[in-house]
Amino acid sequence: MSLEHDPPLGKVQERPARAAQRELDQPRRGVGGRRRDTRPAPLADLDKPLSLRDAERLAQAESTDAERLRELMFGRQFRAVIQPPLNDVLMKRQEYLTDTVAVPDAAQLMIRRVLPPADAPRTRPSCTTHYNMLLVFCESLRRGVRMTVRFPYTSVEPLELDGSVAADFFDLPDASPGPENATSASVEQIDPSAIVTNALRSPIGTEPLAELARGKRSVLVVFDDVSRPTPVAQFIESVLSELQAAGVHAHQITFMAALGTHRPMTRDEMAEKLGRSVVDRYACLNHEWDNPEALVYVGDTDQGVPVWINRKVIDSDLVIGIGSIMPIDICGYTGGGKIIVPGLAGPETVNRMHWARVFLRRDEVVGRPDNPVRTSIDALARKAGLGFIVNVVLDADGRVVAAVAGDMTAAHREGCRIAAGRFAVDYDREYDVVVADSHPFDIEFWQANKALDTAGHFVRAGGAIVLVTPCPEGWSRTHRDDILRFGYRGTVEIRRLVEEKAIRHSVVGVHMHQVSEVAFEKARLIIVSEGLPRTEVESVGFEWAATPQRAFARALELSGADSPRMAVLRNASRMTPVRVHGG
Incomplete structure (x- = not known):
C-alpha cells in the first residue's frame, strides 16, 4: 500500500x-x-x-x-x-x-x-x-490535498482520497535494530545466512547446535508452511552445515511442513520455501493432522491437555523448529513452540490449545509473549520433544534482520523482545473508517484475518472497516464448509455452537469468534476480494465491494460520522497495535 x-x-x-x-x-x-x-x-x-x-x-x-x-x-x-x-x-x-x-x-x-x-x-x-x-x-x-492509496496487488485499483476526510497513515517501524543484539544487522549488511550462523553458534539456553546434534542418528527439521513469509531457503544451509559438522548425514535428516490444520504443501511450494537443492537432497514431508495413523499420544500436560503429535517427532533423536517471530492475535507472537503445536499436532490438541483464547481479552494476548495460550503451547511443545529452535525476525520488506536460536522458551522470548521493536505501532485514537490490506497473509481469509485483528484495534465501535485481500484460495481450504454453513455471528452464539459440537473443530470456532468480535460486534466489514465471491461474503454476514473506492464510499455511509476520520494501515497483518494516551 x-x-x-x-x-x-x-x-x-x-x-x-x-x-x-x-x-x-x-x-x-x-x-x-x-x-x-x-x-x-x-x-x-x-x-x-x-x-x-x-x-x-x-x-x-x-x-x-x-x-x-x-x-x-x-x-x-x-x-x-x-x-x-x-x-x-x-x-x-x-x-x-x-x-x-x-x-x-x-x-x-x-x-x-x-x-x-x-x-x-x-x-x-x-x-x-x-x-x-x-x-x-x-x-x-491534510484536508484539501488529494491522495492516492495504492495496494500491493496489481489487479486492485487504487483508492483516491479527495481531501474531504482527515486520514492518518500507519506502517511498520523501519528503524534498524539497536546495537545490543549481536545477531541483528543493518539494512546494508543483511546476510541471512551469517545472521543465522551467529545465532546458531551463540544459542540461548542450550549448547550450540553442532554440539547438541553430535551422535544423533535422526534429526527432524520442522519448518513453517506456505502461509508464512519466512524465507527459509535464504538461511537453511547454515543449519545444515552445523548438522554436518556434528556428523549427521543427509539420509538422517527429514524435513516436515508444520501445517497445523492447513492444506498440504505441493513439492514446488516446498522447493520455493526450502530451496530446490534441499528438496532434491532430503526427505520432505507434510504433517497429516487428520490421519490418526500419523499421530501418537504422548500424555497430558499439567493442565490436562492431551498431547497428540506427529509420530515423526517421537521417532527423532533431535527436533529442530524453524520459523519467524511476528505478532499474532491467538498467542501474542508466532515462533517458538508454535511450530509443534499446532504445527505438528492432532485435532484434539489443536482444538484445546486454540479454544483457551476465546476466554481472554485481546489486551491480555496482543503483544504479550507470556500469556495463558502461549504457556499452553510451550508446555505442549516441550512435552512433545522440541529440542531446538531457529527463529528469525523480518523487517517490513520481509528481509531477515535478526535471529535467535536455542531453547524453545528462552530463545523465543529474546526474539519477541527484538520483534516488539519491529512491529509495535502507536496510535492514540480510534477511527470512524479503517482501510487495511492483508499483505503478506493473502492466501485465504483464514490468514487475512490477521489484518482484520489489527484493524479492530484502530476502529471505533460502530465504525467500518475496508479489508482489501486477494484470497486466491477462498475462505480456507480445510475449513470452508463450516465457515459457509455457520457464517459469522455473535460470539455467545459461536461458543454455544462449539460447546454443543455443532461446530466440530473448535479451532474453527476460535477463528469465527475472533472475526466476529471485530466485524460483527464492534464494526461493519466491507471486503474487496477477487477470491471471495460476493454471494459468499454476503451469506456469512459481511458486505462486498468490487473496488476499494466503492468500499470506502460505503464505509463512510456505515460510519455515520459527520466529520469522519480514517486510518490507512499498511502491513496491518504484522502490526502490534499499542494504544498511547491521546485523543
Missing part, C-alpha cells in the same frame, strides 16, 4: 524566523474585544525542541489558514522531540517518503528540517510516529 499526492496550490515563500515568531507571539482578539491567548507555550526558546503538545496547539491555532501555517512552520528553526533515524529512511528506503507516506511538499520540507545529524544517537522509535507528528503540523494541509 502506498500513497501519492497532488502538488499543493501555489509556491510557499519562507519568512524570516524573527518575523514569524512575532506573528506567533501576538495574542488574538476574542469575544468582546478581550485578548484570547492562543500562543503555544513555550515557543520563545528556539534552542529547545518543540513538544508534541506545542505542535498541536500551533496546528490548531492556525488550522483555518493553511498559508499562514506554512509560513509559521518555515519561519521557525525547530527540532522534533522524537529522534528516529529518519536520515536512514531517506538513504536506505527513499521510496518511504515518495511512495509509502507521501505528504505535501510543505511537510517534506519540514522532514528535511527535523532530520537528526548523521552521528546522532541511534534510537528505535517508529517512523510512523514521526510521520504522524508531522501530520499534526499539517492538519490544515
Whole structure:
C-alpha cells in the first residue's frame, strides 16, 4: 500500500524566523474585544525542541489558514522531540517518503528540517510516529490535498482520497535494530545466512547446535508452511552445515511442513520455501493432522491437555523448529513452540490449545509473549520433544534482520523482545473508517484475518472497516464448509455452537469468534476480494465491494460520522497495535 499526492496550490515563500515568531507571539482578539491567548507555550526558546503538545496547539491555532501555517512552520528553526533515524529512511528506503507516506511538499520540507545529524544517537522509535507528528503540523494541509492509496496487488485499483476526510497513515517501524543484539544487522549488511550462523553458534539456553546434534542418528527439521513469509531457503544451509559438522548425514535428516490444520504443501511450494537443492537432497514431508495413523499420544500436560503429535517427532533423536517471530492475535507472537503445536499436532490438541483464547481479552494476548495460550503451547511443545529452535525476525520488506536460536522458551522470548521493536505501532485514537490490506497473509481469509485483528484495534465501535485481500484460495481450504454453513455471528452464539459440537473443530470456532468480535460486534466489514465471491461474503454476514473506492464510499455511509476520520494501515497483518494516551 502506498500513497501519492497532488502538488499543493501555489509556491510557499519562507519568512524570516524573527518575523514569524512575532506573528506567533501576538495574542488574538476574542469575544468582546478581550485578548484570547492562543500562543503555544513555550515557543520563545528556539534552542529547545518543540513538544508534541506545542505542535498541536500551533496546528490548531492556525488550522483555518493553511498559508499562514506554512509560513509559521518555515519561519521557525525547530527540532522534533522524537529522534528516529529518519536520515536512514531517506538513504536506505527513499521510496518511504515518495511512495509509502507521501505528504505535501510543505511537510517534506519540514522532514528535511527535523532530520537528526548523521552521528546522532541511534534510537528505535517508529517512523510512523514521526510521520504522524508531522501530520499534526499539517492538519490544515491534510484536508484539501488529494491522495492516492495504492495496494500491493496489481489487479486492485487504487483508492483516491479527495481531501474531504482527515486520514492518518500507519506502517511498520523501519528503524534498524539497536546495537545490543549481536545477531541483528543493518539494512546494508543483511546476510541471512551469517545472521543465522551467529545465532546458531551463540544459542540461548542450550549448547550450540553442532554440539547438541553430535551422535544423533535422526534429526527432524520442522519448518513453517506456505502461509508464512519466512524465507527459509535464504538461511537453511547454515543449519545444515552445523548438522554436518556434528556428523549427521543427509539420509538422517527429514524435513516436515508444520501445517497445523492447513492444506498440504505441493513439492514446488516446498522447493520455493526450502530451496530446490534441499528438496532434491532430503526427505520432505507434510504433517497429516487428520490421519490418526500419523499421530501418537504422548500424555497430558499439567493442565490436562492431551498431547497428540506427529509420530515423526517421537521417532527423532533431535527436533529442530524453524520459523519467524511476528505478532499474532491467538498467542501474542508466532515462533517458538508454535511450530509443534499446532504445527505438528492432532485435532484434539489443536482444538484445546486454540479454544483457551476465546476466554481472554485481546489486551491480555496482543503483544504479550507470556500469556495463558502461549504457556499452553510451550508446555505442549516441550512435552512433545522440541529440542531446538531457529527463529528469525523480518523487517517490513520481509528481509531477515535478526535471529535467535536455542531453547524453545528462552530463545523465543529474546526474539519477541527484538520483534516488539519491529512491529509495535502507536496510535492514540480510534477511527470512524479503517482501510487495511492483508499483505503478506493473502492466501485465504483464514490468514487475512490477521489484518482484520489489527484493524479492530484502530476502529471505533460502530465504525467500518475496508479489508482489501486477494484470497486466491477462498475462505480456507480445510475449513470452508463450516465457515459457509455457520457464517459469522455473535460470539455467545459461536461458543454455544462449539460447546454443543455443532461446530466440530473448535479451532474453527476460535477463528469465527475472533472475526466476529471485530466485524460483527464492534464494526461493519466491507471486503474487496477477487477470491471471495460476493454471494459468499454476503451469506456469512459481511458486505462486498468490487473496488476499494466503492468500499470506502460505503464505509463512510456505515460510519455515520459527520466529520469522519480514517486510518490507512499498511502491513496491518504484522502490526502490534499499542494504544498511547491521546485523543
